[in-house]
Amino acid sequence: MTDNRFFNRSELIGILLLAVFLVVVLPLTLDVFRLNLVAKYLTYAFVALGLVVCWGYGGILSLGQGVFFGLGGYCMAMFLKLEASSPENTKIQSTPGIPDFMDWNQITSLPLFWKPFHSLTFTIAAIILVPGIFALIIGTAMFKRRVGGTYFAIITQAVAAILTILIVGQQGYTGGINGMTDLRTLKGWDIRPDHAKIVLYFFEVGCLFVCIMIAQFVRHSKLGRILVAMREKEDRVRFSGYSVANFKIFAFCVAAVFAAIGGAMFALNVGFMSPSFVGIVPSIEMVIYTAVGGRLSILGAVYGTLLVNFAKTSLSETFPELWLFGLGGLFIAVVLAFPNGLAGIWGDYVQPRIDRLISSRKPKPEGWTDSSVADGAPAE
Amino acid sequence: MFGDYSLGDLGSIFVMQGFAGLILFSVYVLMALGLAIIFGQMGVINMAHGEFMILGAYVTWMTSNFFQTYLPSLFSGYFFLAMILAFVASGALGMLVEWVLIRHLYKRPLDTLLATWGLSLILQQAFRSVFGAREVGVDLPQWMLGSLHVSESIEVPINGVFVMCLTVLITVGVAYVMYKSRWGRQVRAVVQNRIMAGAVGINTEKVDRYTYGLGCGIAGVAGSAFTMIGSTGPTSGQLYIVDTFLVVVFGGAASLLGTIASAFSISQTQSTLEFFMSGSMAKVLTLLAVVGILMLRPQGLFALKVRK
Numbered sequence: 207m208t209d210n211r212f213f214n215r216s217e218l219i220g221i222l223l224l225a226v227f228l229v230v231v232l233p234l235t236l237d238v239f240r241l242n243l244v245a246k247y248l249t250y251a252f253v254a255l256g257l258v259v260c261w262g263y264g265g266i267l268s269l270g271q272g273v274f275f276g277l278g279g280y281c282m283a284m285f286l287k288l289e290a291s292s293p294e295n296t297k298i299q300s301t302p303g304i305p306d307f308m309d310w311n312q313i314t315s316l317p318l319f320w321k322p323f324h325s326l327t328f329t330i331a332a333i334i335l336v337p338g339i340f341a342l343i344i345g346t347a348m349f350k351r352r353v354g355g356t357y358f359a360i361i362t363q364a365v366a367a368i369l370t371i372l373i374v375g376q377q378g379y380t381g382g383i384n385g386m387t388d389l390r391t392l393k394g395w396d397i398r399p400d401h402a403k404i405v406l407y408f409f410e411v412g413c414l415f416v417c418i419m420i421a422q423f424v425r426h427s428k429l430g431r432i433l434v435a436m437r438e439k440e441d442r443v444r445f446s447g448y449s450v451a452n453f454k455i456f457a458f459c460v461a462a463v464f465a466a467i468g469g470a471m472f473a474l475n476v477g478f479m480s481p482s483f484v485g486i487v488p489s490i491e492m493v494i495y496t497a498v499g500g501r502l503s504i505l506g507a508v509y510g511t512l513l514v515n516f517a518k519t520s521l522s523e524t525f526p527e528l529w530l531f532g533l534g535g536l537f538i539a540v541v542l543a544f545p546n547g548l549a550g551i552w553g554d555y556v557q558p559r560i561d562r563l564i565s566s567r568k569p570k571p572e573g574w575t576d577s578s579v580a581d582g583a584p585a586e
Numbered sequence: 587m588f589g590d591y592s593l594g595d596l597g598s599i600f601v602m603q604g605f606a607g608l609i610l611f612s613v614y615v616l617m618a619l620g621l622a623i624i625f626g627q628m629g630v631i632n633m634a635h636g637e638f639m640i641l642g643a644y645v646t647w648m649t650s651n652f653f654q655t656y657l658p659s660l661f662s663g664y665f666f667l668a669m670i671l672a673f674v675a676s677g678a679l680g681m682l683v684e685w686v687l688i689r690h691l692y693k694r695p696l697d698t699l700l701a702t703w704g705l706s707l708i709l710q711q712a713f714r715s716v717f718g719a720r721e722v723g724v725d726l727p728q729w730m731l732g733s734l735h736v737s738e739s740i741e742v743p744i745n746g747v748f749v750m751c752l753t754v755l756i757t758v759g760v761a762y763v764m765y766k767s768r769w770g771r772q773v774r775a776v777v778q779n780r781i782m783a784g785a786v787g788i789n790t791e792k793v794d795r796y797t798y799g800l801g802c803g804i805a806g807v808a809g810s811a812f813t814m815i816g817s818t819g820p821t822s823g824q825l826y827i828v829d830t831f832l833v834v835v836f837g838g839a840a841s842l843l844g845t846i847a848s849a850f851s852i853s854q855t856q857s858t859l860e861f862f863m864s865g866s867m868a869k870v871l872t873l874l875a876v877v878g879i880l881m882l883r884p885q886g887l888f889a890l891k892v893r894k
Contacts, residue, residue: 267696347881356631356695357884360831361877367828368873375866486828490703497700530711537704541697542690 220505221418228411238400245407245475247515248414249275252468254495254507255417256461259424261493262501264457265437266354270362271465271492273369274337276484278466280373280380281336283479284320285329286389286397287381306388311378320379326393333470334463341462345455354440354454363486370485385480389473397474410471414508417464421504424460433457465492494533497540500549510548599861602742607857609746609815612753614849616808617826618833619760622845624801625834627777628794630688631699635830636823637709638680638802642672642809643818644717650724650813662727665810669752672806680802684795692794706824713820721819745814752811760804761842773797829873836876838886848887852876 232244253271261267293303301314308316322328344365348358373380381387389397396402424430436443436450444450473479482488499510514536522529544550617639624632632638649668653661683705691698726745733743764770775783776793784790812818833852837844852872859868880886 267699269699348884351881351884353881353884356625356629356699357835357880359631359696359699360828360835361880363828364832364873364877368870368877371866371873372870375864375870487824490700493700527711527715530707530714534704534707534711537707538687538701541694541701541704542687545694545697 217422217505221415221422224418224505224508225415228414229408233404233407238403241407242403242475243519244512245403245410246472247512248410248508249468249472249475250492250495250515251414251508251511252417252471253461253465253492254499254511255414255421255504256464256468257493257496258499258501258504258507259421259433259464260457260461261496262503263425263430263433263437264454265433266454266458267359267493268362268458268461269359269486269489269493270366271461272484272486272489273362273366274341274462274465275469275472275488275492276369276373276479276481277337277340277469278333279469279473279479279483280386281323281329281332281466282470282473283386283389284323285326286392286473287386288320288323289392290388290390305381305386307381307384307386308378313378317379333466337462337466338459341459342455345458346451349451349454349458352451363489366484366486366489370481373481373484381480383481385478385482386473387478387480389477392474398477403475406471406475410475413467413471417467418504418508420460421464424457425504429453429456491533494537494540496547498536498547500547500552502546503549506547506549506552513548600858603857603861604854605742605746606860607854608750610857611850611853612746612749613808613812613815613826614830614833614853615753615757615846616811617805617830618837618845618849619757619842620801620804620808621830622834622837622842623760623764623804624798625831626841626845627773628692628797629695630692630798631695631702631831632801633699633703633827634683634706634709635702635802635805636825636827637706637713638676638805638823639809639812639826640713640818640820640823641679641709642676642806643813643822644713644722644809645672645675645806646810646813647717647722647724647818654725662729665727665814669807669810672810673803674806676806676809677799677803680805681795681799683802684798688798689791689794706827710820710824717820719820721817721822723817724813726814749811749814752807756804756807757842757846763800764842769793769796832873832876832880836880836886838888841886841888844886844888 228248233241236244253275256274257268257271287305291303291305296302296304296306296309299306299309301309304313304316323332344362348354348361353361373385374383376382391397397406424433432443432448432453436448436453440450469479469483472483495511495514496507497510498514499506499508514533517532518529521532540547546553617635620638621632621635624630624635646665646668649671650661650664653664657664687701687705688698691701729744731744733741762770764773772783772788772793775786775788776790776797780790783793809818809823812822816822829852833849834845836852837846837848855875856868856872859871862868863871
């Protein structure tokens with residue numbers, strides 16, 4: 207267990223701890239309903255993970271991650287919806303065999319862009335490729351022209367607004383404001399009962415760890431070093447002969463694909479998809495998960511997502527009025543006092559104490575943060 | 587798409603839709619003016635701008651209620667007092683926010699975005715707790731009701747005309763303050779070179795605070811004007827914030843003329859398209875066009891040529 211390309215010892219222990227927490231502790235202690243809630247929260251962790259790569263390392267703040275979450279989610283939901291709308295299930299409709307919301311909107315045949323979603327292989331490819339290519343187009347258009355920072359944030363936000371309005375407006379094709387509901391089976395396998403929820407949870411955790419590994423790889427490769435260098439002094443990297451735009455596009459695409467996988471998982475685990483997860487408000491909320499966890503910390507993103515969502519659920523259940531105050535205060539506190547989030551607190555306050563306790567033996571037994579990267583606030 | 591209308595009808599449609607667009611234009615300009623000052627001049631992304639506007643709207647609503655109850659004889663003139671109160675309330679809150687929050691973040695523009703978003707959530711909830719979740723509308727004084735008949739098929743509402751006149755006045759006022767007054771010169775000096783401005787004796791912190799306050803105050807006036815044409819709810823501000831940012835970015839930050847030109851083109855495109863297709867598609871097409879143009883010309887319509 208010595209250092210290698212992917213992680214050093216402390217990161218390995220951190221990942222193992224997270225694995226034990228997600229795979230053993232949570233399933234043993236929570237009932238199926240709560241476990242399904244965790245599954246729902248973890249779908250956002252994919253987005254937060256992508257933001258760590260794109261925002262934490264690359265310094266590119268995207269306020270449109272909901273777009274990619276939505277694209278992935280809608281791809282998955284379209285497949286599930288088509289399967290749920292088989293002619294036998296929908297024979298009471300005036301046109302059997304098309305999704306119910308199309309029937310309500312007087313559409314009599316399946317639109318062309320829906321047809322390929324009969325195939326699961328195509329759907330899986332689409333979940334990765336559609337958001338990936340979309341991000342590639344936006345990224346190329348913006349970064350090649352050296353648009354960055356705040357402008358990029360505002361434009362991604364506008365894209366999120368556009369997609370939401372489009373989905374809500376084109377009710378016949380997308381299900382409108384209600385989204386795609388009543389998703390039932392995946393290749394004939396019912397996704398609704400409890401045991402299916404548990405299987406889906408473990409599948410999701412598996413995917414999450416694959417994404418964590420990819421993020422770890424990006425961080426420890428030369429690519430990750432260049433991303434960090436670019437964030438700190440973009441011009442120097444450019445003058446050193448690197449194509450800054452291409453690295454930014456790559457980071458943005460990785461974030462987009464992660465978000466899309468999260469969206470697809472959302473459709474599977476939660477059983478519906480709606481435009482309320484696409485727009486500006488959810489997109490910015492996803493940024494706060496990353497910020498709370500620590501924008502430089504891969505594992506922090508997962509913990510931050512879980513923590514904020516647990517707080518949201520429990521606070522908004524008991525004190526619905528307080529929740530927005532709490533969330534708003536959280537934004538301000540994280541920005542003003544803890545720019546490196548939970549991981550920063552851990553690295554600055556908790557870890558030194560643990561180190562001191564066992565300093566006689568090994569240094570840094572665990573941790574989510576790599577001080578060599580965490581040093582210095584990400585300058586814009 | 588023009589098939590069913592005669593030429594005269596079409597002319598009237600364009601004039602009427604153009605006028606509806608002008609009202610939208612007024613709101614955009616008023617919102618965007620404040621934002622252009624804050625974002626364009628100071629580089630701060632103020633996501634809470636919509637909430638400052640809504641604060642102005644609520645102040646106007648309270649003033650109108652006050653006049654209705656206690657001074658019904660002066661009701662026809664309440665709006666002018668309300669506007670001043672809205673400016674003062676939003677401006678004061680803006681200066682407080684600058685002092686507590688923004689001044690720590692000038693070097694981190696992306697973080698101002700997150701912090702002000704948090705601020706906007708807090709303000710929204712505060713509005714909801716204080717004024718209730720339902721939208722409120724003000725009663726317009728008698729002289730603002732009704733409409734002017736320009737020709738047989740064209741009529742324009744008086745409150746719209748009033749809002750437009752107000753917009754013109756405020757725009758001229760802002761342009762004067764920014765480009766002709768001593769204080770405006772200081773603001774522009776700080777924007778161009780903060781260190782040098784400080785070196786020649788300008789109190790940059792004070793300039794920042796008043797600039798931010800002015801931007802927020804104008805947002806308050808925008809909210810005041812907004813009550814004449816729509817009702818106010820705790821989250822109304824959020825509906826406009828993205829559009830307004832696009833207006834500022836599209837016009838080229840730091841250019842007041844650009845802001846006005848882009849507000850005009852965006853609002854006119856949107857309201858003209860709205861007649862021929864559903865409102866949502868009109869909005870999608872307009873925003874898409876703006877984003878598309880911004881991808882081709884990232885510096886916006888009117889850009890200052892500065893060496894970086």
